[in-house]
Amino acid sequence: MDGALRTRKVISEQRRYCEAKARDRNLNLFVPEAFIRGIRHIGYKSNLEALSELVDNSIQAYSERVDLLFNFASEGSTARPTQLAVVDDGHGMAPAMLRFAMMWGGTHRENDREGLGRFGYGLPCATVSMGRRFSIYSKVERGATHVVTLDLDLLDNDAYRNNDGELEIPPARRAHLPDFVSNALAQSHPGGWKSGTVVVIDKLDRLDWTTAAGLRRNLVRHFGVAYHKLLRATSIYIDGERVRPIDPLFLSPDAELFGLDEDHAHALDSVTMTIDGELGDARGSVTLRYAWLPPSFGAIDKSRDAIGINANSRFPILKHYHGIIFSRNGRIVDIQSRTPWTTFINNDRYIRVEIEFSAGLDEAFGVTTAKQQVSLSREMWDLLRAAGLPKAIEHLRQKVRSAKADRTTASRPAVASTSTSVVASPSSTKSHAIEPASPLDVKVLTGRILREFAPEAALDALLAKILVRIRLGRAEHAADYDSLLREWASDMRAGHLPLPAGAEAPKVTVKTRGRS
Numbered sequence: 001m002d003g004a005l006r007t008r009k010v011i012s013e014q015r016r017y018c019e020a021k022a023r024d025r026n027l028n029l030f031v032p033e034a035f036i037r038g039i040r041h042i043g044y045k046s047n048l049e050a051l052s053e054l055v056d057n058s059i060q061a062y063s064e065r066v067d068l069l070f071n072f073a074s075e076g077s078t079a080r081p082t083q084l085a086v087v088d089d090g091h092g093m094a095p096a097m098l099r100f101a102m103m104w105g106g107t108h109r110e111n112d113r114e115g116l117g118r119f120g121y122g123l124p125c126a127t128v129s130m131g132r133r134f135s136i137y138s139k140v141e142r143g144a145t146h147v148v149t150l151d152l153d154l155l156d157n158d159a160y161r162n163n164d165g166e167l168e169i170p171p172a173r174r175a176h177l178p179d180f181v182s183n184a185l186a187q188s189h190p191g192g193w194k195s196g197t198v199v200v201i202d203k204l205d206r207l208d209w210t211t212a213a214g215l216r217r218n219l220v221r222h223f224g225v226a227y228h229k230l231l232r233a234t235s236i237y238i239d240g241e242r243v244r245p246i247d248p249l250f251l252s253p254d255a256e257l258f259g260l261d262e263d264h265a266h267a268l269d270s271v272t273m274t275i276d277g278e279l280g281d282a283r284g285s286v287t288l289r290y291a292w293l294p295p296s297f298g299a300i301d302k303s304r305d306a307i308g309i310n311a312n313s314r315f316p317i318l319k320h321y322h323g324i325i326f327s328r329n330g331r332i333v334d335i336q337s338r339t340p341w342t343t344f345i346n347n348d349r350y351i352r353v354e355i356e357f358s359a360g361l362d363e364a365f366g367v368t369t370a371k372q373q374v375s376l377s378r379e380m381w382d383l384l385r386a387a388g389l390p391k392a393i394e395h396l397r398q399k400v401r402s403a404k405a406d407r408t409t410a411s412r413p414a415v416a417s418t419s420t421s422v423v424a425s426p427s428s429t430k431s432h433a434i435e436p437a438s439p440l441d442v443k444v445l446t447g448r449i450l451r452e453f454a455p456e457a458a459l460d461a462l463l464a465k466i467l468v469r470i471r472l473g474r475a476e477h478a479a480d481y482d483s484l485l486r487e488w489a490s491d492m493r494a495g496h497l498p499l500p501a502g503a504e505a506p507k508v509t510v511k512t513r514g515r516s
Helices: 003-024 032-039 047-061 094-101 122-128 152-154 180-190 211-224 315-320 348-349 359-365 377-384 390-412 439-454 455-472 475-494
Strands: 065-072 084-089 131-139 145-150 196-204 235-238 266-274 283-291 324-328 333-335 351-357
Touching: 032 235, 047 065, 047 084, 047 122, 047 196, 047 211, 065 180, 065 211, 084 180, 094 145, 122 131, 122 196, 131 152, 145 152, 196 351, 211 235, 211 315, 211 333, 266 390, 283 359, 283 377, 315 348, 324 359, 348 351, 348 390, 351 359, 351 390, 359 377, 377 390, 455 475
Parallel strands: 065 235, 324 351
Antiparallel strands: 065 084, 084 196, 131 145, 131 196, 266 283, 283 351, 324 333
16 A cells, blocks of 8 residues: 555544544543543553552541452352452442542542542543443442442443533432442441441453452462552452552561561661652652671571472562651652662662652652652662661661671581592492491481481482482492482382481492593
């Protein structure tokens, strides 16, 4: 297709589009249908961040309890939910306010700096990012329950246009709560649900997790960290499971994982600075919290690194919340592993840094509308540098390096290992026998090793040496080792126990041959 024909085709498509939109009779700043379709891809990192927007609203409505509920098809699988609901017992909304709550930017808290919300985008953005229909139920104290619903499929079919051809959200109407919500409220509020708001999302077509179990597990952990400072005032439940606070710095004695084992976080003194005039109109406070962790903090067996099955339940927090943690008005909004002067690497998982700031500094910290990312101004970084952040990070690193060095020294065996090597000439075929002084020495050495090292680690090391011998040895010796391992596996399956304490251990004979 040549350029002229392509241009005519584009112009023709533009004309058809304009004719179809002419019925709107009003050239608004944006096209509503296209806007809503586009807003579904606003860029939440996951469903966790989207649902956090709804929890933010509930907390700001002075809720004492927030429930995230799953509903499943009546005769379908219970693995994947068909509906999600966020239920709170806050102050609720008047019927007339429900229509505005459904609008992008519809909030009576416009530019509020006291709570978690600010622009009124959270509720509609979060809901349509997960499903094609959402409903808002609400009641005020001594009032009736009302509902408004937005269905994107009906929106595409012009169901929400009024007589003038303009899009219009239908007025709130009295309604009963869905059964799965009513049943949950009967258990969580036996004295009756006096006021609050329920957001129900269905036609779920953008869930990140294919099962309710995966979504539940990740929500419990994510909310536990994100709201760990706010859970004292508002309880959060995920499908009936209460969310426990998880301090990512592991400094709070009443938080989960603090007393998991004998390892504990070591705090440095926190620093608080007040910003008033240094950044133009920005006003607020910033608090820097620091901690360093023992290098065994994420491990089950403290003599080995936190790798694979040896990682304990702290390790996912160390891995995910790796870098500087940013907290706005008590709620974690982002983690960044890069600063203008350093980058956090894997070993830095054991240093913990949190920057808590008030919402009056949103512009200086570059908080996004969705409250899931920060982008600090150069001036803000300069203030953090002046407050000692780079020096504190290096001090934490030194603490961890010292702890690792001490751990390495302590893990060295008390008995120096000895080895006998035979250097053979290329033509040599002479066999050499190397034996321990007596069978007792083998048992003594083995017992000493098992006392100084974890049995699993010692067994792993022994098997590794055997496999190396098999790979490097001559065929007849490789067959001997292979036979020994097969016999060992057979004994284990048969439930045979190791040799009794007084039994004779076999002598060890190793033959070596010259190799060309």
